[in-house]
Amino acid sequence: MTHQPPLTTPDVLVIGAGPAGLTAAADLAPGQAGTVLVVDREPAAGGVPRHSDHTGYGLRDLRRVLSGPAYARRLVDRAAAAGAEIRTRTTVTGWSGADTVEVTSPEGRYRIRARAIVLATGARERPRTARRIPGDRPEGVLTTGQLQNLVHLHHRPVGRRAVIVGGELVSWSAALTLREAGCTPALMISEHPKAESYAAFNAAGRTALRVPVATRTRVTRIIGKNRCEAVEIEHLDTGRRRTVACDTVVFTGDWIPDHELARAAGLTLDPGTLGPLTDTALRTSSPGVYAAGNLLHPVDTADIAALDGRHVAEQVRRHLSGEREPAEGVPLIADAPFRWIAPQILRPGDPAPPHGRLLLWTDTFVRFPRITVRQDSGTVTTRRLPWPAAPGRAFRIPSAVLNGVSPTGGPVHIGVQ
């Protein structure tokens, strides 16, 4: 190109103004790091909690419980008060070098070059198409993200009777939103033998939610020419199929990180999470580029994403003050029934992962998990955990289980007995 768009040069660029990005910015801005610029493509900063209008946010990071929108406002205010600049409606559309991105905004098209970049682009739910579910293509087929946007930000009506696909934490959040919009959550369906996250709610919560759950069930077809009329579902064990009338279907969970920028940068991705491969300092494969939040673990709760932000801020400061090249490390590998682990690299001299926890995702329910850590055909440690590993929500393991790992040994396998 003959004409280069104008260049902005903050010290730190944070891409994504959700809990992880805003917390990182709030932590970095008042210190010696220099100028901090946060960009977000949405019209308002705050990320997904902005349109999750129910309580339960902020416990681990702010030590209080807030509604999603209140939590989002609090994070935005903290970052702004700390001196970070937040630009919304500002979309990163590509890279022009390892430390420079191109953006489009109503103010124009320009480039941003920074000494450190934090990717905090989050995750989204796989829509019906990505789950390859055949049938008609009627109106009324949504993801939770779209549902909450419609109801809480745009105050639009949804249907009258909904089927919720998935039994994750977010699926119950969809049920709440539907109720609030006057749409009956008629059935929740889950491929697992139990609705994964049900146990996370106390008895009062369960009574309030009360949605019938069809377990070991999948959607096989969407029916309806204009508006959705029904879904066909199948019991996985018997193969029996039936149709359930509904004018709304919400596909919940089944997360994929928003990794477009990470891929466009050529960062190494983890085949399990599909997010950038990172070490416990949240470095990606590109020097000076860090990642935090649900981009790395699709998904854990907003406060865990926020703690990533706090953790990555410290690592960015070290980078800006001239940290040496990181040492070789050993890969962390999740064994079945775990689908993924984050972070994926343990290097000698590096900090413990955010919150002192490794995050994993299980495909089967394990009531009394005994974690095993193995390296080079030996068992490093086993540890009994008092909480179950349940599909549909991140499973957290204290990173202390890695204490006996040899940083010069082979890959470290983490499994469960």
Add this chain to the structure above:
Amino acid sequence: MTATPHRPHDGVFDVAVIGGGIVGAAIARDLSGYDLAVALLEARDDVGDGTSKANTAILHTGFDAKPGTLESELVARGCRLLGAYAEATGIPVERTGAILVAWTGEELEALPGLKEKAEANGYERCRIVGPDEVYRDLPDLGEGALGGLTVPDEAIICTWTTNLALATDAQQRGATLLLRHAVTGIDERDEATTLHTAAGDVRARWVVNAAGLGADHVDRLFGHDRFTVTPRRGELFVFDKLARPLANKIILPVPSSRGKGVLIAPTVYGNVMLGPTAEDLTDRTATATSEEGFDFLLAKGARLMPRLLAEEVTAGYAGLRAAIDHPDYLIETEPQQRYVLVGGIRSTGLTAGMAIAEHVRGLLADAGLAMRARETLPEPPRMPNIGEASPRPYQDAGLIARDPAYGTLTCFCERVTEGEIRDACHAAVPARNLDGLRRRTRAMNGRCQGFYCGAAVAALYERHHTHDGCHHHSGDDR
């Protein structure tokens, strides 16, 4: 500029074209270049909402058509006409080229015959290549390819913009666009034919039937019983644009007696497409996708390009081709009835449309329709670019500086700006629903399928949508 619409005399159009797909729109556009009052009747809410919206979007050289057929002649000519028209109007086209890949000894042996066939069709640039060259061009192809035939001029095109450009052009040349005008009956009289439609009667001296899937029904209204349209369902997967580097060329199978088979093709929007299936149905509204279709495509995909299946699917859809029990296009004139049938136009109709229009104009002239070329015609419309090969509004600093709405991204995955959505609502042939908006802008067609943008796009549409641009004609007062 917009021409003054050519008002019909005494409420009678010179020509009524039934069907607002690519073929009908091309015919209406072509005839509107002459001193004729033309009506374009479309059964649905929008032009291009039938078979034309869901094809494989390939601009064919016609290398594989049956030599000597009308189809082969019109595809070859149409390819040149549409190629030039795309340049003039900004319809997205990418000259990717194609490779026809042989996976079995039998298929390999078929390649020389295909090359000869291409040459018989006047296409001289095919080459037979060995597996090394196939894998050099397509390193991510599955294992076991034995060789291939290159077709350097096959291209990909935007079928939606093609249809819109032709319809907009027709309208700007003075044709009357009549939406929601499904033809339900006819009355033939000496002076004019009356078409009964859901939105009132339309009278015309000549009628061209380009009704696609409904062409045999309309033909029967004229008293003929010469063919039956069999809706042939083709299901497709569209993969995320992050997959595009895997397939920078059209990957064709060696055709068999059962049709052209499953291909992998890049799209002008930067995606990769896998499909179509081919399944003969009876229901002309069966545009649902099926479990069997998906399983079939996934099995094919696993063989053709296993890496592709690791990418996310952003859309799965089904289109219906208007297959007929006749080996060629069925274009016939009935001078006594002042009626032309344009039937059996398969997926090649996208490429051939403009040549079909010329051909139909010739038939009408031969049959006695007097026409004189108009001396001044408006320039062809300049269409909004929704392809990836040339700059899109979000990349245009000058445009954003003049109008910040082009710097405000509404659909993040497809990078569609507020300005484009606004424009599509106020275009000469405007979007009348969210699907029409998708076809004009790509909004909500991306990987998140509305997770982020669905509500915002709907709100913008509510704010901007209009009913201008086309006639919602009712009554028979024209």
